[in-house]
Amino acid sequence: xxxxxxxxxxxxxxxxxxxxxxxxxxxxxxxxxxxxxxxxxxxxxxxxxxxxxxxxxxxxxxxxxxxxxxxxxxxxxxxxxxxxxxxxxxxxxxxxxxxxxxxxxxxxxxxxxxxxxxxxxxxxxxxxxxxxxxxxxxxxxxxxxxxxxxxxxxxxxxxxxxxxxxxxxxxxxxxxxxxxx
Amino acid sequence: xxxxxxxxxxxxxxxxxxxxxxxxxxxxxxxxxxxxxxxxxxxxxxxxxxxxxxxxxxxxxxxxxxxxxxxxxxxxxxxxxxxxxxxxxxxxxxxxxxxxxxxxxxxxxxxxxxxxxxxxxxxxxxxxxxxxxxxxxxxxxxxxxxxxxxxxxxxxxxxxxxxxxxxxxxxxxxxxxxxxxxxxxxxxxxxxxxxxxxxxxxxxxxxxxxxxxxxxxxxxxxxxxxxxxxxxxxx
Numbered sequence: 029x030x031x032x033x034x035x036x037x038x039x040x041x042x043x044x045x046x047x048x049x050x051x052x053x054x055x056x057x058x059x060x061x062x063x064x065x066x067x068x069x070x071x072x073x074x075x076x077x078x079x080x081x082x083x084x085x086x087x088x089x090x091x092x093x094x095x096x097x098x099x100x101x102x103x104x105x106x107x108x109x110x111x112x113x114x115x116x117x118x119x120x121x122x123x124x125x126x127x128x129x130x131x132x133x134x135x136x137x138x139x140x141x142x143x144x145x146x147x148x149x150x151x152x153x154x155x156x157x158x159x160x161x162x163x164x165x166x167x168x169x170x171x172x173x174x175x176x177x178x179x180x181x182x183x184x185x186x187x188x189x190x191x192x193x194x195x196x197x198x199x200x201x202x203x204x205x206x207x208x209x
Numbered sequence: 210x211x212x213x214x215x216x217x218x219x220x221x222x223x224x225x226x227x228x229x230x231x232x233x234x235x236x237x238x239x240x241x242x243x244x245x246x247x248x249x250x251x252x253x254x255x256x257x258x259x260x261x262x263x264x265x266x267x268x269x270x271x272x273x274x275x276x277x278x279x280x281x282x283x284x285x286x287x288x289x290x291x292x293x294x295x296x297x298x299x300x301x302x303x304x305x306x307x308x309x310x311x312x313x314x315x316x317x318x319x320x321x322x323x324x325x326x327x328x329x330x331x332x333x334x335x336x337x338x339x340x341x342x343x344x345x346x347x348x349x350x351x352x353x354x355x356x357x358x359x360x361x362x363x364x365x366x367x368x369x370x371x372x373x374x375x376x377x378x379x380x381x382x383x384x385x386x387x388x389x390x391x392x393x394x395x396x397x398x399x400x401x402x403x404x405x406x407x408x409x410x411x412x413x414x415x416x417x418x419x420x421x422x423x424x425x426x427x428x429x430x431x432x433x434x435x436x437x438x439x440x441x442x443x444x
Contacts (some may be wrong), residue, residue: 047267054268059322063365063396071431080268084261092253093222144254151255152262170249171256173221175214199252 035101042090042102045172050087054080057103061110067132068114078117082110085139091172108137154205162198169195212242216249291316291376312411315440318345319372319400323365335366342369347376364395375404384408391421399425399432406440415444 033041033049041049058079065075086106089095097105111134144152155163168174168182176188176195185191210218210228218224219232235242291313326340338353354370357363371386387405390398406421422441425432 050264051267051271054271056325059325063322066396066399069429076272080265083268084264087264088257088260092220092257144258145251148251148254148258151251152258155255155259166252167256167260169217170252171260173217173253175217 035097038102039090039095039097042087043094043096045091050083053102053106054083057106060103061107064107064134065110065114068118070114070117074117075114078113079110082106082113085109085141089139094173104134105137107134109139110134112136112138151202151206154202157205158198158202161194162201165191165195166198166202212245213249216246219246220250220253291318308410308413311440311443312407315410315436316407318376319369319397319404321369323369323396338366338369342373345376347373351377364390364393365397368395368397368401371401372404375408380408380411391424399428399430402430403433403437410440410444419444 033052038049038053042053058076061079061082062072062075065078070078083106086102086109100108111132115136155166158166165179165183168179169176174182176191179185179191180188183191185194215224215228215232219229224232232246236246321339321343324335324339326336326343335357338350338357341347341349341353350373351370354366354373357366358370367386368390371383371390374386375383384405387401387408390401391405402421402425406418406425409415409418409421419441422437425437430437
């Protein structure tokens with residue numbers, strides 16, 4: 029990763045599920061977030077956990093919804109999500125209901141997420157039993173939300189029909205794994 | 210648009226308001242559509258879970274990475290150097306062995322946790338100071354921080370300025386800066402109080418050292434909990 033990447037370029041890479049770019053973002057803001065969180069009374073190990081969850085939530089929004097930040101930077105967005113998670117942690121520990129610390133320039137960003145169902149959790153486990161090619165094609169379609177045409181452009185499949193039939197075979201295989209287990 | 214495309218576009222949040230309303234309506238009225246939608250959503254969520262798990266593992270590996278190990282080794286090195294410097298002082302100035310030994314056994318260089326030195330963009334302004342600090346060139350770091358502090362009141366930079374002084378064993382000068390910092394609440398308040406306590410230990414002013422440690426206790430600080438307890442018992 030070149031040091032010259034600006035925020036917009038990084039966002040483009042995050043939308044394309046570029047893991048190297050994500051690692052760069054992770055390392056760039058980690059210490060700053062840990063310092064930022066010191067103003068709230070939360071154990072350092074919990075803060076690191078929160079930071080990781082925040083960065084995952086942010087990344088998944090970039091990947092699955094092709095998020096484009098218009099008015100804020102990656103950092104402001106990330107810290108906003110992190111702040112929301114810090115408050116959630118404080119609330120869990122019932123230390124406070126709401127606290128606002130002076131000089132806190134970040135606005136909370138809440139990312140709505142339902143608790144996963146039992147089916148979804150089992151499916152997630154079964155994904156690891158698929159072949160790499162099946163996992164990749166299903167990932168591109170269901171996680172990255174690429175259209176069939178976009179998948180053709182990005183992979184070695186010769187046309188849309190091949191992608192469709194391969195995807196459907198993989199899905200069928202996954203369903204079999206799901207039922208067997 | 211096929212049903213499948215409609216569902217994917219809905220989940221990817223790229224439908225017009227009218228199409229979104231259409232999907233919402235279908236979800237309420239068409240059970241076959243709802244089943245297909247739920248199956249698609251289950252796949253999307255399953256991938257999110259699985260991706261999140263592997264990312265979490267990756268981050269944990271990154272945290273254990275060579276960078277941290279390097280920091281650990283260099284911390285020991287700093288500790289060794291600091292111990293030697295302190296022992297040198299002991300022989301030169303005939304100060305009390307117990308206070309010097311106590312100081313040396315608890316002192317370690319405050320690591321740079323404020324600003325990564327290899328970053329881009331807006332962070333470059335402070336880079337020279339932190340690069341010098343991380344390389345153990347505390348005289349250069351002192352000068353660089355001094356220059357930065359001419360144009361900013363950032364207490365975090367003042368903290369690293371004070372640390373640069375302390376790491377050169379300029380105890381009195383460092384103490385002055387830490388005492389200024391101890392008046393305010395900032396990111397390194399706990400660290401600042403800890404190093405103030407150590408300087409008081411060095412100066413054999415155990416009452417004041419204890420007072421700093423008590424302040425840290427009163428804050429329920431999680432910084433160096435074990436060391437603070439042990440030092441307090443040693444005093």
